[in-house]
Amino acid sequence: MTEIRRVLSGMRPTGRLHLGNYHGALVNWARLQEQYQCFFFVADWHALTSDYENPKSIPEYIREMVIDWLSAGLLPEKSTLFVQSLVKEHAELFLLLSMITPVPWLERNPTYKDQIVQLENKDLSTFGFLGYPVLQAADIIIYRADAVPVGVDQVPHVEITREIARRFNFLYGNVFPEPQAILTPTSKILGLDRRKMSKSYNNAIFLADSPEEIAAKVSTMVTDPNRARRKDPGNPEICNVFEFHKLYSPEEVVAEIDPACRKAEIGCVECKKRMAQYLIAGLEPIREKRKALEADPQRVTDIIWEGTQKARKEAAATMELVRSALGLNLQAG
Structure with missing residues (x-):
C-alpha cells in the first residue's frame, strides 16, 4: 500500500451545509489537514451533471459552502x-x-x-452524467493524490479512478499513482424525521441556523415511535434525540438520560430541550466564525483565489507530464 502523503476530496455546491455534512465529512477533513497535504475543492462542474437546467444559484452556493468549510475548521494555511x-x-x-x-x-x-x-424527474440521459466518474478521476489524479476520504458507498468511485489511472499508466507510462480510499469514520446522525439528513427532505439542521431555529427544529424531532405517552418507557437506542445527546451533551448527562428514558423518568419534550441547549452551545464557535466571514466577503474571495492559484500550479505540472507521455507537448517553432 502506498504511503499517504497527499489527500484530495470535494463537495458539490448545493448551498449551506448541515450537520450531516459536518459529521460525515468536515470533521474528518479538519483532522486530515493536520496529518497530510490536503486539497479540498468545490465540485461545481459536477453540480451541472444533474442540475444543468438551473445553474444560476451555483456562484452563491460556492461562497456559502466555502464559508461553512472555514467555519468548521478548514484552514487555508494548511489545506488548499x-x-x-x-x-x-x-x-x-x-x-x-x-x-x-x-x-x-x-x-x-x-x-x-x-x-x-x-x-427520475430529471433527464439524466446525457454524456456528462454518464461520464462524471471520468471527470471525478481527473479531479483526483491531476493532483497525484495518494488517497481520497470517502464513505463506504463511495468506494466504487475510487475504484473506477484507480482503474482509469492504471489503464493510462499501462498505455503511456507510469504517470499517476493509484489513489486509495480512506474510509471516513462517521457518527450515526440522521435528519429530524430519521431519514438521511438532506435539504431536499427538509429535515436538516444547518451549521448557519440560529439558536432559535435549532430549538424549533429539535422540538419536531422524531423520537422512539413506541413511546406514545409520557409514562411509556422508551428505548434510547432507536431514538434520534439520544444520538444527538451522545454527540453534544456531557458524558454525565448522557449517562443520566439513558436510564431515565428507559424508566419513563424523563419525557421526550424535556429530553429535546436539554439536548437542544447543548447542541446550540456546541455549534456556537462555528456560528461566530461564520458571522465574521460574512462580514468580510473579500477575505473569502481571497482564500478561494489563492487556493485556486496553488491548485492550478499543481495541475499544470501534472498536465506537462501527461502531454509528454502522450506525445502532445509540441512547442511552437
Whole structure:
C-alpha cells in the first residue's frame, strides 16, 4: 500500500451545509489537514451533471459552502481550497481520459444506476452524467493524490479512478499513482424525521441556523415511535434525540438520560430541550466564525483565489507530464 502523503476530496455546491455534512465529512477533513497535504475543492462542474437546467444559484452556493468549510475548521494555511471550474486543466485531463475509458466501466457504476431511479424527474440521459466518474478521476489524479476520504458507498468511485489511472499508466507510462480510499469514520446522525439528513427532505439542521431555529427544529424531532405517552418507557437506542445527546451533551448527562428514558423518568419534550441547549452551545464557535466571514466577503474571495492559484500550479505540472507521455507537448517553432 502506498504511503499517504497527499489527500484530495470535494463537495458539490448545493448551498449551506448541515450537520450531516459536518459529521460525515468536515470533521474528518479538519483532522486530515493536520496529518497530510490536503486539497479540498468545490465540485461545481459536477453540480451541472444533474442540475444543468438551473445553474444560476451555483456562484452563491460556492461562497456559502466555502464559508461553512472555514467555519468548521478548514484552514487555508494548511489545506488548499479551490473551485474546480477555475482550474481548466481538469477539463483537459477529463477529455484525454475519456478517450481511453471503456463505456461499460461507466454503465456498471452503482451510483449511476441508483441516481437514474432516484432522480427520475430529471433527464439524466446525457454524456456528462454518464461520464462524471471520468471527470471525478481527473479531479483526483491531476493532483497525484495518494488517497481520497470517502464513505463506504463511495468506494466504487475510487475504484473506477484507480482503474482509469492504471489503464493510462499501462498505455503511456507510469504517470499517476493509484489513489486509495480512506474510509471516513462517521457518527450515526440522521435528519429530524430519521431519514438521511438532506435539504431536499427538509429535515436538516444547518451549521448557519440560529439558536432559535435549532430549538424549533429539535422540538419536531422524531423520537422512539413506541413511546406514545409520557409514562411509556422508551428505548434510547432507536431514538434520534439520544444520538444527538451522545454527540453534544456531557458524558454525565448522557449517562443520566439513558436510564431515565428507559424508566419513563424523563419525557421526550424535556429530553429535546436539554439536548437542544447543548447542541446550540456546541455549534456556537462555528456560528461566530461564520458571522465574521460574512462580514468580510473579500477575505473569502481571497482564500478561494489563492487556493485556486496553488491548485492550478499543481495541475499544470501534472498536465506537462501527461502531454509528454502522450506525445502532445509540441512547442511552437
